[in-house]
Amino acid sequence: MSTAATLALFARLFVSLGVVIGLMWFAARVVRRRGLGGFGSPTRRPGVHIDVLARRTLSRNTSIAIVRVGDQGLIVGVTDHEVTKLADADLDELDLDDAEGQWTASSQGPDGPTSPWRAMLDQLRERTVRR
Numbered sequence: 001m002s003t004a005a006t007l008a009l010f011a012r013l014f015v016s017l018g019v020v021i022g023l024m025w026f027a028a029r030v031v032r033r034r035g036l037g038g039f040g041s042p043t044r045r046p047g048v049h050i051d052v053l054a055r056r057t058l059s060r061n062t063s064i065a066i067v068r069v070g071d072q073g074l075i076v077g078v079t080d081h082e083v084t085k086l087a088d089a090d091l092d093e094l095d096l097d098d099a100e101g102q103w104t105a106s107s108q109g110p111d112g113p114t115s116p117w118r119a120m121l122d123q124l125r126e127r128t129v130r131r
Helices: 003-034 116-128
Strands: 050-057 063-069 072-078 083-089 094-097 102-105
Touching: 083 116
Parallel strands: none
Antiparallel strands: 050 063, 063 072, 072 083, 094 102
16 A cells, blocks of 8 residues: 555545544534433533532432422432422421521521521421321
8 A cells, every 4th residue: 555545545535534523513513503412511401400409418319309390399219219398398497508508497486486497397397297
C-alpha cells in the first residue's frame, strides 16, 4: 500500500467521521428545540412547577420531604422504589430553614416548646389518625 493510498484512506475516514458528528449535532438541535429530549439545558415548560422545600433522611434509603406542587404543599415519604404521599402540608404553618435543609414547625407541647422534629411528627400523627 502506498503512502498516497494511506493518506486517501485517512481523509475518507475523517470526512465520514465529520459527517456523522454533524448529523448527530443537527439531530440534537432538532430534539432540543422541540422539547423532546431530557438532555442539554433544561427548558421550562409552562405548567405546574415542583420544588423540594425540605428533606429529612430517616435511614440510608428512606426520607421524608416537603414538596410544593404549584400552590399546594405535600409531605411525602421517599424510598428507593416509590414515593408515597403522607399528608397535605400547610406551608404557612411550617417555618422552613433553608440553611440546614430541615424543617421546623412552631408547636407547643404540654411541657413547653418541643423540638422541630417532634413537632413535625406530632402534626403528621394528628393528620393521619383514623376516626
